[in-house]
Amino acid sequence: MKILLVSANQEKVPYPVLPIGLCYVAESLEKAGHQVRLLDLCFERRTARALDRAVKEFEPALVGVGIRNMDNCDYYYPKNFVPEAKRVVAEIRAATKAPVMIGGSAVSVLPREMYEAIGADWAVVGDGELAAVELAKAVEEKRDPSGIAGVVSRGAEGVRVNPQNRVPALDVNTPPRMWRWVDPQRYMKFEGVYPLQSKRGCSLKCIYCTYTNIEGKSFRMKSGEEMAKEIEEIIERSGVRDFEFVDSTFNVPESHAIDICDTIIRRGIRANFVGSGLNPIGVSERLLGKMVDAGFRSLICTAESASDTVIRNLRKGFTRADVENVARLTARAGLRTLWIFLVGGPGETPETVLETLDFIHRHTAPGDVSYITNGVRIYPYTALAGIAIQEGLVRSQEELIDPKFYFSKALDRKWLRDTMIRHSRQDPRMITSERSQHPVIPWGLRVLSMLGVQKPFWRFVPAFNRMMRLVS
Ligand code: B12
Incomplete structure (x- = not known):
């Protein structure tokens, strides 16, 4: 048919x-x-x-x-x-x-x-x-x-x-061989990086997240061997060398991430991995070392907060000390990191916001960038949706097809926005999600790509912020 x-x-x-x-x-x-x-x-x-x-x-x-x-x-x-x-x-x-x-x-x-x-x-x-x-x-x-x-x-x-029909393991799937269906090079003209998936599923319990609803709680893996073969074929057939893992979190479970890295190293694959998700849970020096040897050039660390109160309320399963440790380890490994923060969740106060900002200013490396989203999108059938219904912010799961955002009652939204703007003036390594919507950004990405500049392009956030300050 x-x-x-x-x-x-x-x-x-x-x-x-x-x-x-x-x-x-x-x-x-x-x-x-x-x-x-x-x-x-x-x-x-x-x-x-x-x-x-x-x-x-x-x-x-x-x-x-x-x-x-x-x-x-x-x-x-x-x-x-x-x-x-x-x-x-x-x-x-x-x-x-x-x-x-x-x-x-x-x-x-x-x-x-x-x-x-x-x-x-x-x-x-x-x-x-x-x-x-x-x-x-x-x-x-x-x-x-x-x-x-x-x-x-x-x-x-x-x-x-009907209940989902999940593939039991990713090895049984034919790889998505995207060059057969779309033109990857068109995507590469922007910041585009070629997505790879080494597993499905997420065992974490973050209260706002949809990943377990989409992919389930148990892991379904692709072996290091299969992943490496897939990468080799992509390089050969499409000429792309910049990749990113789209797994919910690349480093959980660590043994699987190590298997992927070991196989890439053993087979001598020469590729750049520029945007894979790192969760501060149990990041070891050993794993980061292997990632560097495999060709990882930068990471995206989904810390979400550096306040113990908020981290606990979001049920992230780590502590501020863990986040500080990751900052030390990634800096030592020479892995530039894009830090992701989600501000405004349950229990967030001006003090907890300042704790996160303090982490950004004092603990992230000079080459790192922090991306901050104010307000947490309330997704249906998550623990956060339950809290929002209990607090009377939304009436039902169904209405969440339209975006609704959770802001802790202890936070003044204007204060939050002004504080973020003030701090990003002091520290241009910060960018808020609203700033990232600037229409000039896709054009900037195209220019950098045409010039053959190495990815990730988010490392130019400080330059972008300084330029915007000059013109505004
Ligand atoms: C990795 C990721 C990113 C990376 C993408 C990197 C890359 N190079 O691809 C980055 C960080 C850049 C990103 C950005 C964004 N993302 Co994102 N992302 C993800 C994540 C974690 C994985 C997506 C993925 O590639 N999955 C792997 C593929 C294989 O799975 P899949 O697409 O679901 O496909 C399967 C099924 O859905 C189904 N299927 C798919 N299509 C079809 C079609 C038919 C006909 C059928 C029958 C079945 C079918 O079969 C597939 C195979 O089993 C998901 C969360 C998640 N766990 O799904 C969020 C997610 C998709 N992202 C989301 C969002 C919102 C965004 C952004 C809009 C946010 C932002 N401003 O950053 C942007 C949009 C980017 C864009 N240009 O579209 C939301 C989407 C839901 C929503 N709120 O609308 C998700 C679900 C996360 C969330 N917040 O809940 N994202």
Whole structure:
């Protein structure tokens, strides 16, 4: 059967990201014997025209739309991507009578509401590899797919959301071989780095996070050998050398991260890993040493806070001492770090905010940058959503399809914003999420990329801040 897959994501902040999830689905459908094409709308100005042309040329019997983002999680410059995704599906409907299935992380976060809002025939929640193949088979055989695991459908009794159908281990998946489906080089013209996934699942308990809802709590791994082979093929086939692991956290569990690094080192792969997520839980000097030897050039450390009170309330499972230790170890290893902070959660006060700022100023290395988000996006079916409902900030999980933000009652929002601005004037290594929405940034990234400057480009945040101060 002919299946057209469409990547609806057009977001360019912080940079355009390759549709890895949709490419996994494309590989699985093809392996199941279907004829598959992928239309990437990321750089497409006139989506209706592109969709119409693709449908007329290919005449698909089923269309699958990948929806990555619901919103940009930014309190000050909110962007809601749901209307955009809805428009794409309407444009597909205008071009073809083929049924439409949707999937992607946005759908997994809130399956029922996204399904209803977008107006697709079916949705897939969680991993797409198995569910999309079974759904396509049912469509081909003109069977009702509503009983298939991972499928969301509409029936006489309303919307039915079936439990996810997760792949047992990543080794069983065909690698997403993205150069076959999209043009990776277009992405590389921005800060684009090639995404790799070495595992799915997250065992952590952070109260605001969606990862366990999307990927589950238990780890499903790809072995070091399989990962290394995948990287070698990417380098050979697409010429890309800048990578980032999109695992929820790269270093948990540490034994797996070490296996990945050891295999990369043993096979002599020459690549740059520029943006993998590091959680301060149990970061060892041994792991960082291996990461450097494997080609890791920089890290993204999701500390979220440097106040013991807030870290405890967010159930991060580490302490400020651990965060300080990571700062020491990464500096010693020569690994530049982008520190991620999430300010305003339960129990946050002006004092705890100042503790985090003190950490940034005194403990992060001169080459490091800190990225700060004010206000915590309340995601449905998380512990934070429960707290917000209890405190009367939101009425139900369902309304959280529209972005709502948690701000501790002990914080004055104006004070918080002014404080962040004042501190980033003193310390230009800080950037707030609202500042990162500046329209000049995508252009700056393109220029740096054209000049062949080494990634990560966030190391130019201090220069950007100084330049902005001159012009404003
Ligand atoms: C790594 C990551 C990043 C990296 C990306 C690096 C890179 N080079 O790709 C960075 C830090 C840059 C980033 C940025 C952003 N991110 Co992000 N990111 C993630 C993370 C951790 C993993 C995404 C990923 O690649 N997964 C791996 C793939 C294989 O999984 P998948 O996409 O879900 O695909 C599977 C299924 O969904 C399904 N599927 C996918 N498509 C389709 C289509 C069909 C038809 C079907 C049937 C199935 C299907 O099958 C796939 C295979 O099983 C997720 C959280 C998570 N654990 O999912 C957040 C997440 C996707 N990000 C999110 C957001 C909001 C953003 C930003 C908007 C925020 C920001 N301002 O920084 C930007 C947007 C960037 C952009 N241009 O679009 C949200 C999206 C939800 C929401 N609120 O809208 C998530 C879910 C995190 C969260 N806050 O809950 N992100």
